[in-house]
Amino acid sequence: MRPLLVILAVALLVAACAPARQLAGSPEIAFAGPRLETDRFVSFDGARLGLSSWAPDAEPWAVIVAVHGINDYAEGFHLAGRAWAEQGIATYAYDGRGFGRSPRRGVWSDPDVSAEDLRVFTALVRQRHPDATVAVLGESMGAAVALHAFGSDRPPAADRLIVTAPAVWGWRTQPLLYRTTLWLAAHIAGPYALTPPRWVTRDRRASDNLEELRRMGRDRHMLFQTRIDAIYGLVELMQRGSDGLPRVRVPLLMLYGDRDDMVPPEPVFAAAARVPAGARTAHYQGGHHLLLRDLGRRRALADIVAFVRTPTNPLPSGASPIPRGAVASPPRENVAETSPSPGL
Secondary structure, three states: OHHHHHHHHHHHHHHHOOOOOEOOOOOOOOOOOOEEOOOEEEOOOOOEEEEEEEOOOOOOOEEEEEEOOOOOOHHHHHHHHHHHHOOOEEEEEEOOOOOOOOOOOOOOEOHHHHHHHHHHHHHHHHHHOOOOEEEEEEEOHHHHHHHHHHOOOOOOOOOEEEEEOOOOOOHHHOOHHHHHHHHHHHHHHOOOEEOOOHHHHHHOOOOOOHHHHHHHHHOOOOOOOEEHHHHHHHHHHHHHHHHHHHHOOOOEEEEEEOOOOOOOHHHHHHHHOOOOOOOEEEEEOOOOOOOOOOOOHHHHHHHHHHHHHOOOOOOOOOOEOOOOOOOOOOOOOOOOOOOOOOOO
């Protein structure tokens, strides 16, 4: 009985050390409501999140709301935003809570708070451009945020959803040993920040655009360490995004590169088998994790423009659909083992 009591006491102590996460705050008494400022998005609770935008010279026919990946921030869409502006499309992107220019850098945000930020941001963008087609684009972690929001009972007010390198690697696709290890680590040493080992960063590359990777490495708004409780939160978010995928009710386009070293193919292929009827997928040969920053990014950028214009038309790249279901591939490191690289 005594060993059992000791184990129970330790388990209770560990469970009491819940991973930290950002919750919605209480707006000030004089809060003027959500709004878009020059370089800030003021969200529903008064949180001031970083904002970046790229606009064409004339009124846009379409608007893309872009949601970045982990440890990245809104400026990660600078290449895509400028290219889309040349096509008459405006792009708006914000820094998720805990990233970039937003408060409490490195501290994970509750998935429901992140989904509400996306809903409010999309509504503000639609209010600014009432006659434009509005598409939400989520990259990796941002794709999980978008899928969670669009799979809910209150989806964002958008006409299209695009997910690229979708982070759908949730709890149910993690081996039991990894799930257990991450749970214990997050509850015991959650605030401890990890830096990816050199052998991991040497063997993995988020893009073939080395100039862009160097720029990211010099950017003071990027994060290069990840708290353990943030990795735990990421897996939870990825599970919610995966669960929300079949419930998406707007035209959906899913993009994935066959050289993605950050999100393994197995969960993406499994997700491709669960997309709603009529959804489109594209599998790019030579495409890396950061498809919109690759040297060959114009394939994906053009496909996105075509999809936003007419979701049912063929994609100009002619890319094959993402394989559906389980497909054998070489083993990869698990998300619970290493700190996510920028962009996941």
